Amino acid sequence: MLDVRLYLAQRITALLMVPFVLVHLAVIVWAVQGGLTAAEILSRTQGSPFWMLFYGGFVVAASVHGAIGLRVIAHEWLGLRGRVLGGLTLGLGLVLLGLGMRAVIAVVVA
Amino acid sequence: MKTLARSHPLWLAHVLHRLSGLALALFLPVHFWVLGLALTDPAMLDGFLAFAAHPLVKLAEFGLVFLLAVHAFGGLRLLALEFLPWRAPHKTAAALALAGSFGVAMTFLLQVI
Amino acid sequence: MAAVLQVTVHRGTAGARRAERFEVPSEANQTVLDVVSWIQQNADPTLSYRFACRVGMCGSCAMMVNGVPRWTCRTHVQKVVDRGRNGGRDGGRIEIGPLANLPVIKDLAVDMAPFFDKWVAAGAHHHPTATRADAPSPVRPDSAAREVANAGIECINCAVCYAACDTVAHNPDYLGPAALQRAWTLLNDDRDGGHEAILDAVSGFGGCHNCHSIGSCTLRCPNELDPMTAIAGLKRASARRVWRRG
Amino acid sequence: MARTGEIDRHDTDILILGSGGAGLVGALHALKAAPGGTRVTLAVKGLVGKCGCTRMVQGGYNVALGGGDTVERHFMDTIIGGKWLPDQDMAWRLCSTAPERIRELENEVGCFFDRNPDGTLHQKAFAGQTADRTVHKGDLTGIEIINRLMEQVLARGVDKLEDHRAIGLIPTRDGAALAGVLMIDMRTGRFRFVRARAVLMATGGGPTMYRYHTPSGDKTMDGLAMALRLGLPLRDMEMVQFHPTGLLAGRHTRMTGTVLEEGLRGAGGQLLNHAGQRFMFDYDVKGERATRDVVSRAIYAEMRRNTHPDQEGVFLSMAHLGPENVARKFRGMVKRCADCGFDLAGGRVEVVPTAHYFMGGVVVDVDTRTALEGLYVAGEDAGGAHGSNRLGGNGVANSTVFGGVAGDVMAADLRGMTALRDPDPAVLDAEMARALHPLGRKPGLVQPLRTRLQDVMWDHVGVMRTRAGLETGLAGIAGISAEMMEVGVAADELAFNLTWHDWLNLRSLCDISEVIARAALARENSRGAHYREDFPDDGGLEASDFTVARHLGGALEVTREAVTFSIVRPGETILPAGAPETLVAAP
């Protein structure tokens, strides 16, 4: 249930996420050495405009991408369609975006 | 009728991509929620991270990283297929994507342990 | 003792399906269509199926053979028979059902209307730019676009790819590999004047963007065509157009 | 069996039977030429565009497109190929309309035919032609033509009656015009009567009553059998074209009889008899490259001489041309053979002459009109254009040219035929009763009877004929014809009941087989496809006549009518003086 616009949104966000994912993975691999504490995470990220943009962008992209992806699966596997499917896509997108932004604010701003 | 008929490399790659995407999409809210704890209750976050040091949980995390890698490389394969007008042997691309994912995930695992 | 094939046939109408067993004498040079015909002509005169040309040209005899969609008139039994544990000395087993992803009329005969309705919906017919009063337009056979168009032109609309595709199975609006491949062929045909209409037709909610590049279409096409690559071409062309239009 | 009462009805303006080249072009022309709002209905025994023989055309489409070739030359080849029996006005209409039709197919319908490197249409020469004339799409020309036509028809608003088998042409009570067509909706097994102001019959003949035959399985002479019952005159009914090289793979497979293309012999393929020796040069100086009728008869003669118990046909051998070379040049054919377990490129394939095309058909005028108002016939169902022999490449030209003519003419004639007509209820009842006949009887096997008919026709009414043989054949046909009336079909499940349709197929085939044998008996000379061992000479070209068969008061009557040389007489030509005999470079 994708038209060309949803398709493009999904593919473009996928492309955007490539650098995000790679950096994120690298950071994790590097960071987890010797265990992980909240203080460690926060000290690295808090107050940094770079990480703000980085994770903010990541969250937006992942929300759009994930919502569209789940939409496809919901249509093909659960048979949802029409308004319900549209609503679900939007709902999932907003939930992901909301939670994601809250996390970004928690980690970067607060 | 037997369903084995569908199990060819590209079909498997598709199923893997879908399952990993689904798992990621389901995990993501949890991940966000945990990080969001830093806002309300940093102690709980630490508690969670301590809990996360448990080997079983580590294994689960390894799974997630693996999924992300699988999905990302699989996705790159698809993007290449769709946007580069080539006629390369797609099976090979699928296999390479899978190998790449394993590589990344193994590195992660070795680091953690 | 002559070898005997153990044949399971999936029968009945949409609401009431059943499997029946038949024993069919095994012969040299026997196709799956011959097996089905033998049953109808000798064992059960009520068995329904569809065929016409018997040489792989009309695309009306496709069925599921051991779970795989195939043209039956050109599928040699010995190439698909399940020989079982004793190496097929008893003739082997074979399971035949109606083509997947299409409504069953009766037994092995399916209604191909949805397949052709989608062919129409994909804008997959020539949009003339010249008339019978004009000479055929000169087309260099080795031009790049023509080579792409030629790649998919020999489709016999047998719907084997359509039956093989999981996306078709789960997404009833999806136009499917054959119709989309035809649209791609037309898009690469310099003589066609309907490129915008075709791109509109394949860009909607049932269009080419639903394809997950599963590749079963390309794997199963009896004519060795490659709808997967054709669909990728459509995705690029339609995406590029959105870009251009903004 | 209460089904007689349950009959569905449908009204339309133009009804077309069959979706081969004639039916589909007919539908497109009718839609274009008729005033807006005219209902066009397409009824077909299978699925639209997916049955019939036009789809199976391999070699291509004859059309004079210049480069030295002319309509006159195409016409002369057609007349000479048909041994002076063609209706010359029809042959002229065929050759002179073909150029427009091929441009229509290319430019409006969207067919793409093979090009020369410079981008112009590629044309090659079939046997019997004096110019490179045959337009083609690889060796799958029919698929390209029918798929493109089918797309155009599907994309327009025609009413489709798919899986609908026509079983009777129903006249009005006074017999002056056609009221409509009785059909069986094969999917449900119910009758449907369709009234139409104009009906195009394009069911494509199909000589499938021979042991070896090439046409698609849906073609069983239904159209000609219906026309015969209606009392319409049929011409040239003895003229059955055999293709020399049909695949021989045993009786248990439907592959048997299917064509191995002409080009294989053209490229240097050799025919070997049971002793492994080439024999064609014993029969003709052109060897394997001789025309279809000559090669068919030679193979048939070799087969009769053969004493080898396990071998019935002769062998086609390509290996000496280099297996890779053959596999590259004849990719489709080699793959088809390989799919069925034969190695065409490197080994030998057993072949046999196979019934391919039916030159005979309903008598029509150049505008496809028949003797009955409201009924038009085009394509392989119509007689006249080919005479005693059809040139390779003239078949699909014929069906698409005259299908289009029919569409235009019907659209024009509608103005004079404003009302739908009511059927003669007696004929309607009789036709239903005919179809229901087997359902009341004890079920039996139909296929063995079909097999027997095919044996009788092959052995006695086939490639070479004699009076004694034809009489034996007629007795055999009569026996099978009578026996089949005692064979019943279980009536409990009529939906998609192929065995019922096998019975109806056999009925049509028996009826037309008798006509073929009687017409063959009437022609005491040898022309084109018709060869009488007891009358091997051609009977004098000036005195050419053609057979006309019709049902009169329940009996079959065969008469002979003189050919009108309306354009050219034997021994003359319409080519300009000094024109070269052939423009084709020697191979």
Ligand SMILES: Cc1cc2nc3c(=O)[nH]c(=O)nc-3n(C[C@H](O)[C@H](O)[C@H](O)COP(=O)(O)OP(=O)(O)OC[C@H]3O[C@@H](n4cnc5c(N)ncnc54)[C@H](O)[C@@H]3O)c2cc1C
């Ligand atoms: C294998 C093969 C190769 C050939 N190659 C060539 C070639 O290279 N060049 C060439 O010029 N010619 C060739 N021919 C001949 C050519 O195919 C025919 O001359 C031509 O296609 C006939 O067209 P048509 O429209 O009359 O009939 P068809 O295309 O045969 O169509 C007949 C239609 O009528 C339908 N029908 C039949 N009975 C009924 C019924 N009772 N009710 C409703 N519908 C019915 C059929 O299902 C079908 O749709 C070839 C033929 C064969 C068999």
Ligand code: HEM
């Ligand atoms: C580099 C990172 C990523 C890339 C390159 C990528 C690429 C893709 C592509 C190309 C598709 C389309 C697949 C198809 O149509 O078959 C897809 C689908 C999907 N993606 Fe991602 N993705 C990435 C990250 C993510 C993340 C982080 C999530 C989690 C939210 C996610 C969830 C999904 C889901 C649920 C689908 C639908 C799966 C399906 O339709 O089978 N992806 N991805």
Ligand code: SF4
């Ligand atoms: S693409 Fe191949 S499988 Fe699909 S309809 Fe065409 S010929 Fe059949």
Ligand code: F3S
């Ligand atoms: S199998 Fe289906 S998903 Fe696409 S690549 Fe072929 S159409």
Ligand code: FES
């Ligand atoms: S019967 Fe025509 S493709 Fe098989």
